[in-house]
Amino acid sequence: MVTDPYFQEEHREFRMFVRSFIQEEVAPFINEWEEAGEFPLELLERMGELGLLGLRYPKELGGQEADYFKVIIFAEELNKCGAGGFPMAIAVQTDMATPPIYKFGTVYHHEKFLTPSIKGKKLASLGISEPNHGSDVSSIQTRAVRDGDEWVINGTKMYITNGPRADFVTLVTRTSDAPGYKGISLFLVETNRPGFSISRKLDKVGMRSSDTAELIFDNVRVPNENLLGEEGKGFYQLMWQLQSERMIASGAAIGLMDYCCSHAKEYIYKNGFKSDHTKIGQLMEIASEIEVCREMVYSIAYRYANGEVPSKEISMVKLTTAQSAHTIAGQVLELIGEDAADWEHPIQRIWRDSRLNRIGAGTDEVMKEIVAKEIGL
Template sequence: MTAVTTSTQEEVTLFREMTLRFFAQEITPYYDEWERAHIVPRELWRKMGAAGLLLVDMPEQYGAAGAGFDVCQMIQEELCRLNFHGLASGYNIHSNIVALYLNNIGTPEQKEQWMPRMVTGEVVTAIAMTEPGAGSDLAGMRTSAVRDGDSYIINGSKTFITNGIHADMVVVCAKTDSSAGAKGISLFLVDASLPGFARGKKIEKMGQHCSDTAELFFDNLRVPANALLGAEGRGFAYLMQELPRERLGVAVQAIGHAQGALDLAVAYVTERKAFGQPISQFQNTRFKLAQAKTELELCRALLEKCMAKFVVDEMSVTDAAMLKFAATEMQLRVINECLQLFGGYGYTDEYPISRFYRDARIQTIYGGTSEIMQEVIARSLVGR
């Protein structure tokens, strides 16, 4: 693991203020339109790059801000708090996941090829693990990469790929040894402009509408041997190595999103009246809010503990699983209760709480389902 740095509180505060100004100017006025269009404009990535918001905690030599990893997490949290969860998911893939793989595993040449353009937003990235018939069973993937001289030939397909429509480069997981199970998986940095790379139509989803999600197809896609990321056959180990930060990022999103929904509900019940008084004065309302606040703060405390462990390379796979499981399940419960406080209005698109509700649902599925998280945790206690 590459050394992880954190920022001072003053630095985080300055970054937050800059980030919120950018959101207010470049995202808030247009986000509803993007949701209706079911995609964000490609130009937004370049604007985020120009504002210094992409790959903020990557090395300065590639044009990045060189901030702490906590700044990257703060940006995701604020996106979700402001109800921009669809954009947060794409940001997480690009800045918090693909950038991490490249920085920790890539060669100097690979980093020079891709990272400066990832920082500017000229290149948008994705990671392709999930397949139509495999789901969470990464060892069961069928996409193959066969060595042919100084190239690999990739064949197969992937599904549910975030940033799949806009992606210029995709980290593709493929089998280089079909007989070796998980030990036969390798990772490749695939240029999406190469012949044999194709995208299916954008997948329409229940929520996170502006997050572009696609199927990807590889038909005798030839990539140079130097597109191999890390060592051949080590792909599964790399995935396990980097998954903890991915799950930490999902938990950050869950906490920011739950906070945003709670803020919205508090404002609504304070203003809305029934039976001659504000809804906030009814005991049921007060107790629901108290329970939501308590659950949220418990998960925030666990997040802070895990972030502190991550910085010193002590956050385990089990820690990350517990954090993701707790935070995303809390997110669903809290937002469900917040929507209930809106009554019938909560079920209408006119009220933003409905988007909070729709966008949250995927959180207990991607990045490892809640069921997989519980299995990981159980194995740490009683084995397989």
């Protein structure tokens, strides 16, 4: 009997639970949500009821206190739904906008923002990118100025997932003229505050089942208690959560690759190509690449779960899985042929959606820069 070094029976049961939920309550409706450009918010509350939005958080905050491999499993299975957009929207809720609230927030922050997000009562978004600034967080221009017991925020945020319907934004701002990262702070900004507006909802080539917006902050006032963590330490708070976010993105890429591989296998069997050595050879190469990526994700996730933060290896696995997911989606599209290019076919959708994996949570170029520094170049 082969012993699995990472997963126990509870992990396998959890995987099957999530898979069943995806097959019954998500996958049948993906085409509808892609057409609408958003998923129904009722599903967010449903996921909260099932305990899927707070896997890593303490039970007293509404979470499940699950181990890190359940978080990875969730990312994998969610990305087998037939699209990348809906899983990305959920990942913003669970692994991008809320972790800093848990780590650096007060009881007030937990009660007002985190617990409602875990329960699916509030939709969260993360405001980093701007029209002229993306990967270089130190250059952001959105500004928060102290005015007594309040902060006045002005600026624009771009490409914000969940932005059109978010209840609040975990917002990255500049609070001083200190150079580089030293003047960055985080705020929790409710979207019903005067001065907040949605400039436009973006019509994207991919990730269409998640809604994305340009957000405007025009003299938006928030109380000092909405400052998250320590003033001027926002960049370091972001970097803390980015490592886990990159691991989650890597797990998500495994799910996308598995989904593509299963479609390629189904195509070969249904069309009588089991004796076609060319197609079988293509599929075996795809399957081999997926397994190499999978083992890399699991081994680094194990180290992360046990207290290490191996930034070099995390950057490597994020880069490798993102590139492989997009490449494999294209290979499966070619293997299946013109049917897979039809607008209703899920593989062309995965091919479109997976391109963002190489941009979000750090572009390929940023990952390469990190690795280069880590190996002494």
